[in-house]
Amino acid sequence: MATSLRPTRVDRRTILKTGAAVAAVQFASPYIIKARGETPIRIGMVDPITGAYAAIAQGEVAGAKFAAEEVNKKGGILGRQVELLIEDSANDVGTGVQKTRKLIDRDQVSFIIGDVNSGIAIAMAQVTSEKKVLHIVSGGHTDPITGTSCSWNVFRVCNSTAMDCNAIASTLIEKLGKKWYFLTPDYAYGHSVQSGFEKLLKAAGGTFAGSLVPIGTPDYSAYLIQAKAFSPQVLINIMGGGDQVSSLKQFVQFGLDKQMAVAGTLFELESIRAVPDAARVGWWTMEWWWDQPGVPHVAEFNAAMKKITGSAATARNWFGYTSVQTLAAIANQEKTLDAVPLARALAGFKLPPEIALQPGQPQYRAGDHQLMSTVFVGEAHPAQGDPDNMFAVRSPVPGEKAAGPVEDTGCKIQWPA
């Protein structure tokens, strides 16, 4: 192989360009996963199948696929088979919007589901309301989706951050104390959760401090040093995904779990699985839990998901499942695919037990289109018996109680003329 011995030297500018490109990696869109066939009713799903949220997004996709199979077994929607088209948003707003447009314009989908990333979900909602397509946000949590940015065609399955905060805050204040330190990811979701907690803590006369942490920070030691200097009773860890895993691991390795409690809103089963036993600690909210003795259909759903994924069903599986099942149920009930009448019917729609998979009959609240789903407040612990038995539900809080009145959400739904 001929090789020149005097290669072009790498200069500083090339390195700088490289640096800029490294930063761009996170926004690039590597590939698209598609599931296609020749079936008439199409549901488009946009989720970040690659990137930092890949694990939870793939969980939603697995649940949605299973739901589509179930719906088809029972005759589909209006007698037509359902086809699920899955697109990767690559955790990027521009890509998410472009994929949504493509699904609606080119693939002619009747419904849209997504995204895990709240920023993308809100941007997608602008497209779907403009195009008049019924849209279910499966897993994006920030309040504005069913609050100040709510829309007639957008419904949400996962909780709002306010619901999660409200459900757990009083437990934390009662059981653990009123001096808190926040470890908060520096973007919309983190700010939203922290301000929710702050409001409740101030009302209870508590004190707090906190660090805003850039997403993707590889090492949390510096922030934990600040936290320890404040000597809080509770460290509120709002970090998500891999960031939460890394920060909790370091928290426990530093022995801080013996000096303060740790708690927060979400510590999803996917994340609990990713930490070693020692870091399976703290008080958290689970938005759905696979082990609900006595609640109908839960065990069957869990068994079915276990067959597909190899492990117990997660909240993300249920988000995807419920999103697709909701669309099928409402379309079959109203016998139409037209978004406006469907959205009107879905406002106030109560989920039947085989879709709800939880106590009671949660409904999509008419005032803000938020599903009034039970919030499972409890404690994480190392696996006992079943490898996925790593969370003990202490108090299930009904959705209505956690959500508070509609007026507080700031949502005013404008229906199209």
Next chain:
Amino acid sequence: MTLLLLFNITNGLIVGAFYVLMALGLSLILNLSNVINFAHGGFLVLGGYIAYAITPYVGFWGALLLAPPLTAVIGLIVERLLIRPLYGRDPLYGLLLTFGLAFMIEDGTRFIWGAQGKPVAIPAFLAQPLSSDLFFITWYRLFMVVVVIVAIALLFLLLRYTRLGIRIRAGTLDLETVAALGINVQKLRSLNFAVGIFLAGLSGVLAAGQLGLDPTMGTNLLMPSFIAIIVGGLGSLPGTLIGGLLIGVAAGLTSVFFPAASEAVMYIMMAVVLLARPRGLFGEEGIMS
């Protein structure tokens, strides 16, 4: 407050030591092969996952010993098949290749081990802090620093006193003369690449023990290493060493006063260094130039 600053400086040095380990590998490859190895973070992740895969059979210590050379072997194969044909071309070719490689490794690990992060257990006695006052210095982090120091010492000894090291240094200065003296330059570059990837693999195992494993973790760790090289100065390994420690301490200190800017401060430092001294702090001298 003084104590807090002292804590953060010490902590910054520990974090910086880790960046150094990764940046040294990157720097080695850059100096001799002129390849801006974008896939370095990918090799780090690979090292971590290999350790995860073999831990059940050989234990943590076995994995620590075996995973880095296994990663280096993969690096060697990649160098032979993909990178070697690009030597002598514009560095952009190598950059684009490794850029693509980074994606392939990330998606490859995701395909093999799943998108969900993996817990990596370390021996219990390492997962303890030294004392409740020095809570942020765990035995594991101390051990990590020792490994980094040993690795750096070995690397510098290798470069200074062994035939291979002397040839690598000579090749960095004047590859043509080295070739004219009858030294197999291809082999030299391969070995040099393997040493660099060995360091990436070692970083991966160490990072996995502290932070857990995730297919995307390489990207987050790659950026500080690039900055360390630029701040320290291209072509200078001691510069890379100082650069890594400096950005670690700077990020730590910033987190006391303005936590949200602790990442941005690294870039600000880079900008300041580039404006005041474009070749980097030690870009002029050092054993590699």
